[in-house]
Amino acid sequence: MSNPTSMICPGCGTLINTDEKRCPHCGAYNPNLWGLGPALNRLFGGRIDVLTLIPTACIALYAISLLLDLGAALSMGGGLFGMLSPGNIPLLVLGMTHGEAPWWTVLTATYLHGSLLHILFNVLWIRQLGPDVGHFFGPARYFIIYTVAGAIGFILSNLISGYPTVGASGAIFGLFAAIIVYGRNHKTQMMSLMTRQMWQWAIMLFVLGFLMSGVNNWAHLGGFIGGWITAQILVSSSEYREGRITILIALLCLLLTVLGFVLSILEYFPLLLS
Template sequence: MNQDQDEARQSSLPGCYRHPEVHTGISCARCARPICPQCMISASVGFQCPECVRSGSGTGHAPGANRPRTVAGGALRAGDPQLLTKILIGINAVVFLVQQTVGDRFTDAFFLIGRAGIPGFDGPQGVAEGQWYRLLTSMFLHGGFAHIAFNMLSLWWLGGPLEAALGRARYLALYMVSGLAGGALTYLLAASNEPSLGASGAIFGLFGAMAVLMRRMRYDMRPVIGLLVVNLIFTFNPWVGIAWQAHVGGLVAGVLVGIGMVHAPAPRRALTQWGSCVLVLAASLALVLIRTAELI
């Protein structure tokens, strides 16, 4: 009898608006449509449906009102929480495939170098020659299968949680600013004819931001600190031949941007977060200008 009553009670519940065959007693906190466990997304109060989370609209609400946010103020999105991380890995993989297909000519045209002659090119090449794009393009080049495999594994391990915590726009800003800062420090300190390439500066920026985030959330920091220490040991190993400048520059930039992202006061969140990115970029630009003045 109790089982019959329970079945009758469930059959009287409305069906999910996306899965009508699934009866549910939960409704969206914004549009009041019934949602099943598969569709419900946690919000600051109750649950919301994917459409309200994605569009920021709902019955009786202005766009963006009461929209659920991450710890850094990023909007929660329906769909793949690691989409941007997968896109970045895909871009690196495609560029590496082009490197393997076209050969050294392609790599030589886009790796980071201060100022030097490169066989097959007319005249000196490098950032000091006005080729500032090398600070960006070098972030997506790699020197071999082991190099790209290690960097992409690190990006996968760190990128997903950070993308979910920061939101896609802030996460992309962190990645790019850290990579550019690592390139700027390499340009400043490395020999002008020493080439550099790889996503390591951006990856170390993610390490720095992850440490800041984990401390902010009061998580156990031993795993990320241990992994960072191992990476720094390899970084400063003279027999490995790693451009330590990119790692240090990216790490410092990641820590600074990470602090701005996760500790920004709510009333001035956007100003603090994007301001931290601008300040790190400005410092990177200053390093580039100083080094260029020395080389020309």
């Protein structure tokens, strides 16, 4: 297959040749990003739905964690809330985080889940909030917010409690925060109503976390803080097309997460054989 000869400039959105050293329209240097430009445009530019990639990855990794230890997965020791729970060793192999865990687990644990209800609720929230954050900020900024919020949530959790933990809820609280930040900076009637609703949902879920066992409230708090800070940094540029720097940061988040899964499997896979 021949390489494409044209691409969309990530700086101004104009169609240009891939061999341009500078965009002739906006002057952006190296718009092709060393040959990565077309692929990044497909990933974060709408042809590939990055909003779907996150819940799909969560579901796929949950299925893998069950298959790695079917005995634990089919055990009903945890009752309804523990239905189809992966064993601890498969979760450790795939990147569960805890107080003494390697650095990469704060990225990988966001895509892992501890039971059927756990992943069901989290995927539903991601599908509910993700499209709005992607629409307001753009897909690359959405991925950055999701990644940073999830990581900061687990960092806070590991520093304070240190208990083994998985789940996307910290990142989800970061999405709540991102929509609130956007609404505070775009004061229309619709955004005011949406901001109020996000506050209500976030507070309700945070309070419920104290009424249920096994809920990582520190990750929720850290994720909300991480999402708020990241959204505050990104909201001023949310009205503009996602540029090269934003896309490269999103790519870095993706590569670090994938690297984390590889490192975790290499580190802990022998545990499955013992």
